[in-house]
Amino acid sequence: MKKIGVRLGRNSYEIYVGSGLLSQLGRRLKESGFSDKLVIITDPTVKSLYGEALKESLISEGFEAVILEVPEGEEQKSLETAGRLYSGLSDFHVERTTPILALGGGVIGDLTGFVAATYMRGVPLVQVPTTLLAQVDSSIGGKVAVNHGQLKNKIGAFYQPRLVISDIATLKSLPATEISDGLAEIIKYAVIRDKELFTYLERNIDQIKSLDERLLEEIVFRSARIKAAVVEKDERDFGLRNILNYGHTVGHAIESASDFRIEHGGAVAIGMLAAGKISNKLEIFDKGELIRLEDVILRASLPVKIPSLDMERIIQAIKHDKKILRGKIRFVLPKSIGNVFVTDEVSTSLVEQVLVDFNEET
Ligand SMILES: NC(=O)c1ccc[n+]([C@@H]2O[C@H](COP(=O)([O-])OP(=O)(O)OC[C@H]3O[C@@H](n4cnc5c(N)ncnc54)[C@H](O)[C@@H]3O)[C@@H](O)[C@H]2O)c1
Numbered sequence: 477m478k479k480i481g482v483r484l485g486r487n488s489y490e491i492y493v494g495s496g497l498l499s500q501l502g503r504r505l506k507e508s509g510f511s512d513k514l515v516i517i518t519d520p521t522v523k524s525l526y527g528e529a530l531k532e533s534l535i536s537e538g539f540e541a542v543i544l545e546v547p548e549g550e551e552q553k554s555l556e557t558a559g560r561l562y563s564g565l566s567d568f569h570v571e572r573t574t575p576i577l578a579l580g581g582g583v584i585g586d587l588t589g590f591v592a593a594t595y596m597r598g599v600p601l602v603q604v605p606t607t608l609l610a611q612v613d614s615s616i617g618g619k620v621a622v623n624h625g626q627l628k629n630k631i632g633a634f635y636q637p638r639l640v641i642s643d644i645a646t647l648k649s650l651p652a653t654e655i656s657d658g659l660a661e662i663i664k665y666a667v668i669r670d671k672e673l674f675t676y677l678e679r680n681i682d683q684i685k686s687l688d689e690r691l692l693e694e695i696v697f698r699s700a701r702i703k704a705a706v707v708e709k710d711e712r713d714f715g716l717r718n719i720l721n722y723g724h725t726v727g728h729a730i731e732s733a734s735d736f737r738i739e740h741g742g743a744v745a746i747g748m749l750a751a752g753k754i755s756n757k758l759e760i761f762d763k764g765e766l767i768r769l770e771d772v773i774l775r776a777s778l779p780v781k782i783p784s785l786d787m788e789r790i791i792q793a794i795k796h797d798k799k800i801l802r803g804k805i806r807f808v809l810p811k812s813i814g815n816v817f818v819t820d821e822v823s824t825s826l827v828e829q830v831l832v833d834f835n836e837e838t
Pocket of ligand 1: 519549581582606613614618647648650651
């Protein structure tokens with residue numbers, strides 16, 4: 477088991493990463509000063525895989541525990557679902573000291589976090605992420621949100637959890653696409669901050685994909701440590717946290733221009749490569765490193781080409797999503813593996829020129 481401290485003054489907390497941690501959750505909660513009732517929010521898949529067993533083990537340790545179930549899917553990140561959860565919390569007589577556990581992927585984490593931040597002006601939140609993406613990204617840093625119409629993640633708060641428990645053993649039941657989504661974020665961390673992590677991925681990617689627990693623990697730990705360090709320096713996303721958007725400028729645009737037919741991880745992978753190619757064309761990022769990046773993305777079962785890219789829609793989506801300064805788009809670009817910079821000096825024509833390379837028809 478590994479432990480990371482996130483130092484944010486009064487909002488500080490610990491992240492635990494290891495295999496079999498769900499069985500120790502009761503003890504950890506008691507160490508954090510919780511001993512009475514608690515609520516687990518989860519979805520049907522995670523409830524049957526881990527939720528029921530977790531609830532029983534917590535009850536056997538003296539907690540009064542209930543599960544509130546939310547259907548699966550991004551559309552559940554809504555004010556309507558939050559409203560139903562508020563009623564559930566009220567029925568269970570939740571008090572301001574009652575912890576709410578988010579057991580699941582990023583959807584459950586973001587939604588539960590939003591509910592915890594707003595119910596009675598804030599009740600303690602415990603993140604128990606069960607997807608690779610949630611363990612390395614969404615459970616850390618306190619961004620909690622729901623969607624509203626076309627506004628994705630725009631109704632939310634910065635609300636740090638009191639504890640994060642990442643049980644690596646839960647990753648064994650994940651579908652392959654979920655593993656790839658998480659790997660895309662892990663490659664992102666390596667490129668922005670940790671060239672040793674990149675080399676580690678190059679060396680071990682095949683065993684990682686076959687879900688070797690020791691290797692998974694190592695890459696989740698290293699990634700979570702990077703996210704924690706960035707959040708510590710810029711909790712409210714006014715500066716450094718920007719670098720976490722590496723690959724996401726183009727990635728988000730590809731997702732929305734494909735009406736979300738292209739998976740998040742695949743879109744981010746193309747986005748990271750696109751940023752690499754832009755940087756290479758600007759004569760900053762070395763060709764050899766670009767080839768290594770493409771190779772690791774391919775070996776992680778992520779795409780390096782996509783069918784029928786609608787260039788016009790992608791460019792429109794980028795313009796809609798991001799701040800444009802005199803026709804230039806803000807980008808996070810690699811200088812070298814392990815080191816990125818933020819620039820407002822990328823022209824839309826350069827982005828178009830680079831994106832053409834990713835079209836499967838070319
Ligand atoms: N708050 C943040 O900083 C942040 C960062 C990145 C992403 N996000 C958000 O995260 C969400 C995506 O999260 P996600 O990729 O985890 O997807 P998800 O939460 O939709 O989970 C994907 C699927 O995996 C299933 N699942 C979860 N754990 C499982 C397990 N151990 N075994 C088998 N199945 C399991 C779930 O039931 C679900 O059907 C998006 O809403 C995104 O906006 C938030």
